[in-house]
Amino acid sequence: MRCRRCRQPPVIELRRHNAAFCRDCFFHHVQEQVRRTVHDFRMIAPAERVLVAVSGGKDSLALWDLLLDLGYEADGLYLGLGIGEYSDASQEKVERFAAGRALPLRVVKLEAEGPGLGVPAVAAASRRAPCAACGTMKRHYFDAAAFTGGFDVLATGHNLDDEAARLLGNVLRWQKDHLARQRPVLPPTHPKFVRKVKPLYLTSEYETAVYAFMRGIDYIVDECPNAAGATQLLYKAALDRLEVESPGTKLAFVKEFLRTAQPAFAAVEQREPQECAGCGMPAYGALCSFCSLVREVETRRARTASPLPA
Numbered sequence: 451m452r453c454r455r456c457r458q459p460p461v462i463e464l465r466r467h468n469a470a471f472c473r474d475c476f477f478h479h480v481q482e483q484v485r486r487t488v489h490d491f492r493m494i495a496p497a498e499r500v501l502v503a504v505s506g507g508k509d510s511l512a513l514w515d516l517l518l519d520l521g522y523e524a525d526g527l528y529l530g531l532g533i534g535e536y537s538d539a540s541q542e543k544v545e546r547f548a549a550g551r552a553l554p555l556r557v558v559k560l561e562a563e564g565p566g567l568g569v570p571a572v573a574a575a576s577r578r579a580p581c582a583a584c585g586t587m588k589r590h591y592f593d594a595a596a597f598t599g600g601f602d603v604l605a606t607g608h609n610l611d612d613e614a615a616r617l618l619g620n621v622l623r624w625q626k627d628h629l630a631r632q633r634p635v636l637p638p639t640h641p642k643f644v645r646k647v648k649p650l651y652l653t654s655e656y657e658t659a660v661y662a663f664m665r666g667i668d669y670i671v672d673e674c675p676n677a678a679g680a681t682q683l684l685y686k687a688a689l690d691r692l693e694v695e696s697p698g699t700k701l702a703f704v705k706e707f708l709r710t711a712q713p714a715f716a717a718v719e720q721r722e723p724q725e726c727a728g729c730g731m732p733a734y735g736a737l738c739s740f741c742s743l744v745r746e747v748e749t750r751r752a753r754t755a756s757p758l759p760a
């Protein structure tokens with residue numbers, strides 16, 4: 451087999467593309483794939499300011515690297531979730547990446563913000579699964595940072611494998627509201643929201659891992675300790691098995707959903723957000739889900755702290 455583009459000996463084979471590439475042509479392949487995704491889905495206009503949510507993992511750091519290479523002005527946002535050594539190590543990776551390239555990076559640590567609550571404390575006090583609490587916290591702080599920083603676009607590093615696993619989970623439970631919002635581009639539905647985009651939507655986890663490794667990006671290899679119990683991993687493993695038997699399954703699953711089913715779900719789910727009475731950010735009730743969660747934690751803590759009646 452030879453490199454599809456230059457006919458030199460290849461270093462990587464991509465079965466779903468039925469192709470192999472040498473190192474330089476693999477970089478070109480990934481960059482082109484992301485450039486086309488950004489262009490075809492109208493994710494980012496040339497002069498727009500992008501905020502990239504970076505976790506220290508391969509996908510988000512590769513995304514930051516790719517967007518800069520494509521010529522976009524992109525700042526990084528790191529959210530310190532307060533998950534012990536994992537958070538310390540991931541922050542270090544992000545800071546080193548940004549410092550090595552002199553890139554603007556914003557660091558928001560949950561334990562230093564308003565209610566002073568990291569993910570483990572919220573999960574324990576609200577008796578939610580850590581990932582459920584984490585998702586609500588992340589969404590709130592990403593939205594708030596993008597809005598207050600005056601950015602046009604918020605970009606996250608979700609890849610094809612993440613999207614296929616999320617789609618499978620949503621389909622297995624027919625979560626209509628989630629299916630209505632599962633898109634590579636979410637236009638703002640409120641003046642305090644910015645456009646949310648996933649430029650790696652059609653790039654596989656394997657491709658981002660190899661890309662990050664070959665580009666010399668030093669990313670955190672360890673998973674978050676809460677990932678082990680996440681159902682997302684189960685869905686990923688099931689899809690991996692299907693992909694081995696039939697390369698291209700994940701891409702077809704996600705692309706065909708987007709083409710045929712997603713518009714139908716989006717057409718029936720049209721809720722307009724109001725402003726949250728707690729934080730002023732958009733909300734689908736009197737309080738946004740972040741403020742409801744914080745209130746729940748504070749109420750439970752007050753109850754445990756109050757003395758027992760005589």
Ligand code: SF4
Nearest residue numbers: 580581584674676677
């Ligand atoms: S695995 Fe769960 S808790 Fe850990 S970062 Fe991901 S969503 Fe948050």
Ligand SMILES: [Zn+2]
Nearest residue numbers: 453456472475
């Ligand atoms: Zn080549």
Ligand SMILES: [Zn+2]
Nearest residue numbers: 726729738741
């Ligand atoms: Zn709120």
